[in-house]
Amino acid sequence: MIRRLSLFAGACALLFFSVPAFGQAGSGSGMDQKLIKMTDDLAAVFAGNDAATLDKVLTDDFVKTAASVNRAQPKSQFVGGLKSGRQKYLDYQLSNEKAQSYETSGVVTANADFNVINGTNPPAENHEVITAIWVQQQGTWRCAAWISWKNLPANPPATAPAPSN
Numbered sequence: 001m002i003r004r005l006s007l008f009a010g011a012c013a014l015l016f017f018s019v020p021a022f023g024q025a026g027s028g029s030g031m032d033q034k035l036i037k038m039t040d041d042l043a044a045v046f047a048g049n050d051a052a053t054l055d056k057v058l059t060d061d062f063v064k065t066a067a068s069v070n071r072a073q074p075k076s077q078f079v080g081g082l083k084s085g086r087q088k089y090l091d092y093q094l095s096n097e098k099a100q101s102y103e104t105s106g107v108v109t110a111n112a113d114f115n116v117i118n119g120t121n122p123p124a125e126n127h128e129v130i131t132a133i134w135v136q137q138q139g140t141w142r143c144a145a146w147i148s149w150k151n152l153p154a155n156p157p158a159t160a161p162a163p164s165n
Contacts, residue, residue: 003140012020013087025072034141039108039132040094047092051083059135059142065147067128090115090123094130111151127151 045053054075062075073081081087092114099108112130115123128148135144 012049028115032099034109035101035106035108035134038134038141038143039097039099039110042132042146043092043094043112043114046089049082049088051079051089054079054082062143063145066146067126067149086119088113088117090117106141108132108134112148 042057045057058075058079060075062078063072064075064078065072078087082089092112094110094112097108097110099106109131110131112126112128114126114128116126117123127150129151131145131147132143133145133147134141136142
C-alpha cells in the first residue's frame with residue numbers, strides 16, 4: 001500500500017514539474033502584440049472589403065459568428081457576401097485589445113465598432129465584443145474564427161417603473 005502511494009506521489013510530482021500551468025502562454029508578450037497587430041490588420045481588411053486578402057488570411061474552415069445578424073457563416077459565405085456586395089463594411093475599428101498566445105495559436109478579444117450594410121438594408125451601426133482565434137498553418141498565421149456578441153453599455157438606461165393602479 002505504501003509503495004503504491006509512493007508511486008502515485010512520484011507520478012504527480014513528475015506531472016506537476018513537467019507540464020506548463022493551465023492557461024500559461026507559450027510565447028510571451030511579444031507574440032501577444034503580434035496577435036493584436038494581426039487582428040487590427042484583419043479589421044482593416046474587413047473595412048476595405050478586401051475579399052482577396054481574406055481568402056489568404058482566413059483558414060479554409062474559418063467561421064464568422066456575427067451577433068449583428070445572428071448567424072454563423074463559413075468562409076465561403078462570408079467572403080462571398082463581400083465579393084457580391086451583399087455585405088459591405090463602411091468602417092471597422094477595434095479597441096481595448098487583449099491577447100493570449102500559445103505555441104501555435106492565439107486568442108484576441110477586443111471591442112469592435114463598425115458600420116455595415118447587409119443586403120438592401122440601410123447602414124447599421126454596431127458595437128460588439130469580438131474574439132479572434134489565430135492558428136499557425138504551415139508556418140503562417142491565419143484566422144480560424146471571428147466571434148462577436150453585442151456589447152452592452154456599461155451603464156444601461158434605467159427602466160421606467162411599472163405604473164401602479
